[in-house]
Amino acid sequence: MTDVRTIEVEAVTKRFGAVAAVNSLSFQVAPGRVTGFLGPNGAGKTTTLRMLLGLVRPTEGRATFGGVAYADLDSPLRTVGAALEAASFHPGRSARNHLAILATASRIPRARIDATLDLVGLSEFADRRVGGYSLGMRQRLGLASALLGDPGVLVLDEPINGLDPEGIKWIRSLLRALAGEGRTVLVSSHLLSEVQQSVDDVIIIARGELVHEGTLSSLSAGDSLSVLVDAPDRAALAAALSAAGFTVTAARAGLVVVGVEAEEVGRAAFAAGVPLSTLHRQSSGLEETFLHLVGGDR
Amino acid sequence: MNTFLPAVRSEVAKITSTRMWWILALVLFVYVLAMAGGLAALLGAGSDGSLPGVTTTGSVPTAGIAPLIYSFASSIGYVFPVLLGALAVTGEVRHQTLTPTFLATPRRGVVLLAKLLVLLAFGALFGVIGLVASVGGGGGVLAAFGIETELGSSDTWAMFARLILAMALWAAVGIGLGSIVTNQVAVIVIVIAFTQFVEPVLRSVGALADWIGDIVQFLPGAASDTLVGTSIFGLVSTGADGLEWWAGALILGGIAAVLTALGALTTWRRDVT
Ligand SMILES: Nc1ncnc2c1ncn2[C@@H]1O[C@H](COP(=O)(O)OP(=O)(O)OP(=O)(O)O)[C@@H](O)[C@H]1O
Ligand SMILES: [Mg+2]
Numbered sequence: 001m002t003d004v005r006t007i008e009v010e011a012v013t014k015r016f017g018a019v020a021a022v023n024s025l026s027f028q029v030a031p032g033r034v035t036g037f038l039g040p041n042g043a044g045k046t047t048t049l050r051m052l053l054g055l056v057r058p059t060e061g062r063a064t065f066g067g068v069a070y071a072d073l074d075s076p077l078r079t080v081g082a083a084l085e086a087a088s089f090h091p092g093r094s095a096r097n098h099l100a101i102l103a104t105a106s107r108i109p110r111a112r113i114d115a116t117l118d119l120v121g122l123s124e125f126a127d128r129r130v131g132g133y134s135l136g137m138r139q140r141l142g143l144a145s146a147l148l149g150d151p152g153v154l155v156l157d158e159p160i161n162g163l164d165p166e167g168i169k170w171i172r173s174l175l176r177a178l179a180g181e182g183r184t185v186l187v188s189s190h191l192l193s194e195v196q197q198s199v200d201d202v203i204i205i206a207r208g209e210l211v212h213e214g215t216l217s218s219l220s221a222g223d224s225l226s227v228l229v230d231a232p233d234r235a236a237l238a239a240a241l242s243a244a245g246f247t248v249t250a251a252r253a254g255l256v257v258v259g260v261e262a263e264e265v266g267r268a269a270f271a272a273g274v275p276l277s278t279l280h281r282q283s284s285g286l287e288e289t290f291l292h293l294v295g296g297d298r
Numbered sequence: 299m300n301t302f303l304p305a306v307r308s309e310v311a312k313i314t315s316t317r318m319w320w321i322l323a324l325v326l327f328v329y330v331l332a333m334a335g336g337l338a339a340l341l342g343a344g345s346d347g348s349l350p351g352v353t354t355t356g357s358v359p360t361a362g363i364a365p366l367i368y369s370f371a372s373s374i375g376y377v378f379p380v381l382l383g384a385l386a387v388t389g390e391v392r393h394q395t396l397t398p399t400f401l402a403t404p405r406r407g408v409v410l411l412a413k414l415l416v417l418l419a420f421g422a423l424f425g426v427i428g429l430v431a432s433v434g435g436g437g438g439v440l441a442a443f444g445i446e447t448e449l450g451s452s453d454t455w456a457m458f459a460r461l462i463l464a465m466a467l468w469a470a471v472g473i474g475l476g477s478i479v480t481n482q483v484a485v486i487v488i489v490i491a492f493t494q495f496v497e498p499v500l501r502s503v504g505a506l507a508d509w510i511g512d513i514v515q516f517l518p519g520a521a522s523d524t525l526v527g528t529s530i531f532g533l534v535s536t537g538a539d540g541l542e543w544w545a546g547a548l549i550l551g552g553i554a555a556v557l558t559a560l561g562a563l564t565t566w567r568r569d570v571t
Contacts, residue, residue, distance in 0.1 A: 047571070054404050055397060055570040071404035082401055088394030090316055097315035098398075105301075105308035105402035145398060 003079045004031045004152035004182055005066035007052065012061035014047050014208075021047040023208040024061070029186045029201075031152070034179045036199035036216075037188040040294050044208040045188040046085055049157050053082050065153060077106040081146030083139075085157040085188075091131030095122055095141050098130065099148055108149050116144040121170075135162035143171070153184040160194050172198040192290040206294040219286055227262045230254030230278035231269065240272030241265065254278050305403045305412035309386070313420060318385055326378040326424060327431045334370045334436030338363075342443030364448040365457055367436035369526050371428030372461045376468045376522060378428075379421035380489050383472020386413050387561075388482040396570050410562050414473050414554075421469025425462035457527055460543055464525045467550040471518060474557025480565050493519050515541055521549035 007029035014022040022044040029035045039045050050056040052063040054070035065073065065080060073079045089098050099113045117123045120140040125133070130141065139162050146154055160168055175198045179185045189195045192202070202219055204212040212219065230253065231237040238255055241248045246257045246268065257265050262281040269276050313319050341363055390396045403409050437447045448454045472489075479485050497519045504514035514520055524546030541549075 050569070050571060053401060055400055057569060073404075076404055077402055084397055088397050090312075090389065090393045090395055092316040092318075094315070097311065101308050101311045101315065102398060102402050104311050105304050105399075107304050 004184060005068075005079065006030060007063075007065060007153065007155075007184060007186055008067065009048065009052065009063045010061050012048065012051055012058045012063050014044070014051060014056060015059045020208055022051070022058075022205075025205065025208065025210055026061075027203045027210060027213050029184055029203070031184040032179055032182050033200040034175045034185045034187060034195075034198050035201040035203060036192070036195040037186055037203050037205075038190070038192055038195070038290065038294075039188075039205040040190055043190075043205050043294070045190075045205065046157055047208075048205070049082070049084065049155055049186075049188065052155065053080070053084075075106065075149070077102060077108065077149035077151065079149075079151055080153045080155060081149060081151035082155040083142035083146040083157065083159055085161070089130040089133075089138065089141065092129055094127045094129055095133075095144070096126040098141065099144060102145055102148055106149060112148055112150065116147050119147060120144045136164060136167055139163055140167075151183070154178060154186065156185075156187045158188055158190070160189065168194075175199075191287075193287050196286060204290065204293055211293045216286075219289055225259060225261070226282045227257045227260055227265045228254050228278060228280040228282050229257060229262075229265050229269070229276060231274050231276050233274065236272075237269060237274045237276070240274050241268055243272070244268040256282075301403055301405060301408050302412060305408050306415055308402065309409075309412045309416040313382075313386065313416065318389075319382060319420065322378045322382050323424060323427050326375050327427050330370050330375050330428050330431035331435040333374055334367050334432040335439050337370075338367050338436040338439035338443075338445075342439055342445055345445065346443055364437065364440055364446060365454055367440070368429065368432045368454065369457065369461060370436065371425065371432040372464045372468075372522060372526050375424070375428040375431075376465065376519075377489060377493070379417075379424045379465050379469035380472040380475070380493075381486065382420055382424065383417045383469040383474075384476035384485040384489070385472075385482065386417055387473060387476030388480050388485055391480040392482055400570060406566055407562060410473075410477060410558065410566055414470055414558060417469040417473050418466040421466035422462050424469070425465030428465065429458055429461060460547075461526045463547060464522045464550065467525075467547065467554055468518075468522065470554035471550070471557065474554050474559075474561055477558055477561025477566055478564065516549055518550055518553050521546045521553070525550060 009025060009027050011024050011026050012022055013020070013024050025044070025048060037045055037049075047056060048063070051058045052070065062069065070076060070080065095117065096113060099116065100110070102108070103110055103113055114123070117126045120143050122137065122140050122144060125137060130138070133141065139159060143156070143159060146156060159171060163171060175185055175187060179200070187195060187199070196216070199216055201215055202212065203210070228251070229237065229241075234255065238248055238250070241255065241257060246260060246265070249256045249258075262279055266276065266279050390399055399409060400406060403412075433449070437449060440447050475488065476485055479488060497517050500510070500517065501514050501520060504511040515524065524541045525543050526546075527543050
């Protein structure tokens with residue numbers, strides 16, 4: 001690892017003809033942390049990452065690595081490792097040759113090829129033509145391409161797509177390890193739950209615009225608390241809770257009490273002598289908060 | 299950091315790491331071998347009277363026939379370097395490998411120049427392969443019939459050198475064409491239609507009217523023949539008899555340069571999504 005940099009996106013806009021894919025988007029991604037870049041399909045994640053990597057020219061604004069555009073980096077693959085969605089390989093070329101071409105173009109020592117193949121678990125298939133690879137194997141090769149130059153910054157577009165449960169577990173710990181070494185790690189997904197366990201920070205976009213930026217826990221601040229409670233004699237329970245001053249709404253699985261802890265509800269039912277069959281704290285969950293954020297007026 | 303030499307070496311690795319280059323080389327070799335050997339056999343049989351219908355020995359002239367047969371390497375083999383050159387660009391578009399390519403070498407002009415240089419070399423290699431086929435097949439058969447192979451003549455060897463240059467330039471034309479028309483099938487159709495149909499027609503017409511002939515000599519096929527100096531088409535049309543060989547090289551190279559520059563300014567600058 002040579003060069004750790006902050007990702008800086010400054011008011012970038014991209015229009016494809018009439019389609020505004022990204023609209024005046026700004027954010028920063030700090031080193032030493034895993035940052036989730038989240039948004040529903042078509043939100044503009046891939047477009048933003050491609051602008052960052054100099055593959056798509058922004059209509060306005062600029063995206064840099066610590067102030068330096070990708071194309072101006074001294075040694076791009078050793079500074080930034082990127083794996084983009086629909087990772088693209090020549091089907092007639094082996095994984096080893098794919099990496100060899102990148103290594104040659106970037107003067108990366110050839111020893112890194114075997115090391116990265118090993119790291120992503122492709123050693124055994126390294127000399128097979130990529131045309132015969134499964135989706136998960138392609139993802140791993142994409143990841144190998146990103147890690148090849150031992151870069152200080154990682155930009156990964158939907159890296160979890162197509163991985164098996166073991167692969168998902170592995171990549172989560174890999175992301176944590178990379179950030180633990182001080183690298184900048186930006187990883188996109190359209191599902192919060194997919195990256196929830198591994199990210200420190202989140203950047204959420206919808207329809208090309210920023211809707212939330214902050215730590216993962218800042219997301220749960222908006223979380224509302226509720227308790228699901230039920231009793232064989234539901235009417236008696238409802239009467240007891242109302243008498244205790246709770247706001248109660250009926251649901252299919254029982255009664256929902258908003259804004260209290262389960263303990264308080266249990267105590268009220270006990271005091272009224274109503275035996276319970278269910279007492280369950282509900283959190284609306286991060287995913288729900290996320291959906292609320294990106295759903296907007298849709 | 300200088301990125302040009304690494305980009306050049308990376309382009310070489312791109313070509314040699316898939317099967318296309320040697321498949322094209324193999325087809326080129328077999329095609330030229332068969333055509334050169336076949337024509338040599340036909341002429342040989344005609345000249346010694348063993349061909350039915352030709353009764354008098356020596357009725358088919360054999361002088362100067364050997365270089366003509368050797369030039370098959372480029373006169374019918376030029377399509378192969380064009381295809382290799384075009385595929386070097388269109389393949390990257392088709393398989394979306396422009397993404398890793400531009401990530402490794404973000405200066406896109408460097409990538410295109412590296413491709414040009416590498417394809418010139420591979421075009422030259424195809425020239426050598428074509429010559430081995432035309433000299434091996436054609437020359438071998440001529441020798442068997444006792445016809446002068448002219449391999450002792452320095453003129454013949456100078457022609458070989460010009461032919462190799464022509465094949466190198468054809469590969470560069472392929473790069474230019476591929477960087478403008480990025481659709482693989484479209485490139486192949488354009489190359490075949492233009493060089494096999496449009497240009498021969500124009501060159502035949504050009505033989506009739508001088509002013510058309512003046513224009514026709516700037517077409518790639520005519521320029522290539524001017525450069526090589528001997529061609530089967532030279533027998534049926536007088537295309538470019540006014541120009542020196544180096545002018546043919548300049549024209550063919552100029553066509554490649556103009557096409558590549560156009561591609562660099564248009565397709566090559568597009569967003570890679
Ligand atoms: N080359 C293009 N031409 C026209 N429109 C495009 C192009 N690329 C992307 N778009 C549009 O830009 C918008 C954002 O697309 P983008 O691929 O960035 O979304 P995304 O967040 O990556 O979605 P997903 O989760 O599905 O990958 C979409 O409306 C898409 O249709
Ligand atoms: Mg995407």
